[in-house]
Amino acid sequence: MSEVPPPGRGHGLLRRMAPRGREEEHRASTPLELFFDLCFVVAVAQAGRQLVHALADGHPGQGIPGYLMVFFAIWWAWMNFSWFASAYDTDDVVYRLVTLLQIAGVLILAAGVPRAFDASDFSLVWFGYLVMRLALVSQWLRAARAARGAERRTALRYAAGVSLCQVGWLGLLLLPAGVRPWVFVVMAVAEMAVPVLAERGAPTAWHPEHIAERFGLFTIIVLGETVAAATTAVQSAADAQEEVGELLPIAAGGLLLIFAAFWIYFAVPIHLHLASNRQAFVWGYGHYLVFSSAAAIGAGIEVAVEQSVGKAHVSTFAASAAVTVPGALFMFSVWLVHSRHHKRGTAQQLVLPTAAVAVLACTFAGGAAVLAAGLVGAATVAAGVTLIARQERREQRPESVRDTPGV
Template sequence: MSDDDTAAAAPRATSEENRHASWLELFFDLVAVAGVAQIAHLLHGVPDVSDLGLYALLFLAFWTAWIVFTLYANVASEHTHVRTVLLAMFGMAVMAAAVPGVHEGDDQHARVFALAYVLIRGLANRAWQHRRQILVDWPAAQMSLGVIPWVVSLWAHDPMRHWLWALGIALDLYVTFAVSARDIVEHQEARERHDDRPARRGSEASPSLARSQAEHLSERLGLFVLIVLGEGVAQVVEGLSDAEWDKQLYMLAVAAFVLLATLWSLSFGHGYAGVPHLAAGVLPARAALPLHCFVSGCLAALAAALGAAAEHLETLPDATRWLLCASLAGYFLLSGLAWLGRAERERRWLLSVALPCCVLPLMLAAFGGRVRTVGVVWLLVLITLWPTLYERRAAKSPEGAVRTGS
């Protein structure tokens, strides 16, 4: 084993380290900027159901590729292999570049996207093997079951190729929730009890169990959400730059900015790791990570819809209005799920905040066909402001101790 590999296999300190994202990790996250932008562009124009399905599929694949190496760097810390991360970064850049061709049904681009994904997952598996560690928080990061359909898809065509990709993502989710930490620990203990090769154990230690460093991981997850919100700003700027500037456009620009700023406040001022109303430590990583993925996906879809709004200043097309409103409703639905994980919670908050914030955007989508675009966005701003206003009012109430999920 080389000196480089020996360093990578060094045991991780079990205590929490108060560290921040490294320059390498921040450089790696730049690929997420490009990937989110490319995938969000799939929802430009007037997206249909197939566009939404492809968007969800590619976003899940890209987020999975990002999270497996985010977790690797999180656990490996200063022992992270720079070359490994840079290779993964290049693979994700290739995935991002192939997205438009995948949307257009180009076989070559689709195969390149799938091949890059397979190689990234294989690279992650190899990195964990070198570390001789088993990641308890996200078993799919180093298991290959979900990659098999992607390998098969290299010889398939649309739409079968997309169904195979969806199967691969579903298998990853199954592994994540079906393989518990106890199963991993018991399997490891049984393996060590029945290992009758002490000489080999002395020369090459059995794999150890590893857990993510919570504070550092929350920072990386929060940075990803910031990237998505930044994409929302970029989409709005792009849409406004090509439109004729008038009073109506100014009002829309202000509304879009206030909406994104309010979502930022909910995700970080009233949430954790970018997930609104999630508190630190109330959910295990294998439950919090899917929440983060779906929240990010909703925000990226909302960003695409805001960009399209600038192109339809009179009224929004039905598909765009549904995308905008349903994305916000999904965001608040996930916020409610995060709030349910709290040990202390009030049913009053669920009925007074979470439920209306989920239902009202859908009602606006269904019955707001004649509402001007600016009016739709400002109504969504009011809905988004309601959780913060409710919590401030509750804090000033005579009870003072009412738990509102903040």
């Protein structure tokens, strides 16, 4: 028996874009949302590939800022759609067509990533954003048309804010190259201010469990791209070298680090923390560091592989840092915005910050740095599991025994 769609949602041509309820049960990501996420793999892969080239050629001063700027564009485009869809997904024909238009914009953005890195030419990236923004603004105006009062004002603020920011990004095309980093900083702050200002009167009806699932799925996509990038690097190096012994520690350590990253992120039910806009905004914005560092781990593994076979023009220390720095940043940022809200006691709270410092220390382990970082990741997971198991056993004991000194 087919499920009856909620009011305002279904496969008709055009339905009223009413907000979905925050208490809606069994709210899961739709196939259209999953398809949207999948198309971002292309953009994430392009950003990671350009970061590899810059780091392997010994140009971190150019590669890292370029990566951070491009990844912000990728991440923010995904954020814009995901939060809107959580509140207003009608899943009618018009909604689907507009979302497919946004996907086309994502692919244009991805095509412009190499030019943005190599020549600071953001014209394709800007045009891709224009396509996505035209679609997004039309969705907000559609939501405003169906709404009344404060809810209508919220939707109109979103439409106006997104439109103004798109005009502001023209600074990356029209102003001198030396000014563009400052344009990026100003516009990034302006972009993140739009949701905060728009929702002051009436928050949109985003769904906590749905948002938590959406962020979790994007984390899986980013980590999956990291695995793919690392696998391709090892395969290419192995094809060019008869001796693969030097690659095995890097492959094993990288895999352990990626597995640990997955385990660490999904160790807590974060939707229980997302009770208000203030909590959700801090958590959501903090994922810029989570996502960008996760993707950079794969790029770092590629650099380490290329350095081990003599293809990268960097030192062993620099190649090691390409893995350990994003690995440590991932652990710390996951703890800061995600995991610490569900950790109990000092011991549990210290696991991830301590592990981040230990991963950074692995940079000095020479050719064994990646393997050492992977082992630290595995030990981190083991420590977390052990502490949680002890806590659960303690909570299951009778209160009289639990409070006995020394127990």
